[in-house]
Amino acid sequence: MVKRVSLILLFVWLSIHAIGQQDAARLETLQTEDDKVIQFAEKAPEYPGGVLTYIYKNLRLPQDTSSEAKFGTVYVSFIVELDGSVSHVKIVKGILNAPMLNAEIVRVISTMPPNWKPAEMNGKPIRLSMTLPIRIESK
Numbered sequence: 001m002v003k004r005v006s007l008i009l010l011f012v013w014l015s016i017h018a019i020g021q022q023d024a025a026r027l028e029t030l031q032t033e034d035d036k037v038i039q040f041a042e043k044a045p046e047y048p049g050g051v052l053t054y055i056y057k058n059l060r061l062p063q064d065t066s067s068e069a070k071f072g073t074v075y076v077s078f079i080v081e082l083d084g085s086v087s088h089v090k091i092v093k094g095i096l097n098a099p100m101l102n103a104e105i106v107r108v109i110s111t112m113p114p115n116w117k118p119a120e121m122n123g124k125p126i127r128l129s130m131t132l133p134i135r136i137e138s139k
Contacts, residue, residue, distance in 0.1 A: 035127070036126075036127065037079055037127045037128070037129050038119070038121065038126050038127065038128050038129070039128070039129055041119035041120060041121050041126060041128050042120060042121050042122070043119060043120040043121075044119055044128075045080040045116050045117060045118050045119040045128055045130070046116065046117040047112075047115060047116050047117075048115050048117075051132065052132070052134070054108075054112060055105070055108055055109065055132075055134060058108045058111075059104060059105065059108050060104060061101065061104070061136075061138050062100035062101055062104060071095075071136060071137055071138070072095040072096075072098075072135075072136055073093075073095075073133050073134065073135050073136070074091060074093070074094050074095055074101070074102060074105050074133070074134045074136060075091070075092040075093040075094075075131055075132070075133050075134075076089065076090070076091055076092065076105055076106065076109060076131070076132055076134060077089075077090055077092050077129060077130065077131040077132075078090070078109055078129075078130060078132075079127055079128065079129050079130070080116045080118055080119060080127065080128050080130060081114075081116075081118065081127055082118050082125050082126070082127060083114055083118075084114040084115055084116040084117065084118060085112075085114035085116070086109060086110065086112055086114075086116065088129075089106050089109045089110045090106070091105070091106060092131055095136065101136065105134055
């Protein structure tokens with residue numbers, strides 16, 4: 001009986017030790033690979049004044065947008081880089097029949113000043129992929 005309990009305790013200790021080593025290796029990879037893009041971070045990136053405030057302030061709705069296309073939600077994804085800039089801006093789901101509007105949203109995000117405070121993992125800045133819903137309600 002004592003031998004069985006000892007074996008179980010040894011197995012549990014080895015399992016915990018192995019998991020800890022895997023986590024350490026994974027975290028080391030995150031810390032050393034600057035080109036790796038992460039989907040989740042301990043600390044989210046921040047844009048001074050708010051990213052949606054910047055987008056709505058700088059968004060110019062195209063005049064030729066049909067009335068049906070002036071309402072809806074555009075989902076746009078991009079990467080917040082280590083230097084506070086954005087890259088790889090693309091529409092994940094746009095408003096149908098509004099290609100100019102979708103392109104305008106890509107333009108606004110692509111030309112953002114590099115003022116982002118990057119996301120962090122273990123106290124180190126990382127590249128983070130974000131997807132934002134942008135609600136359009138034009139009159």
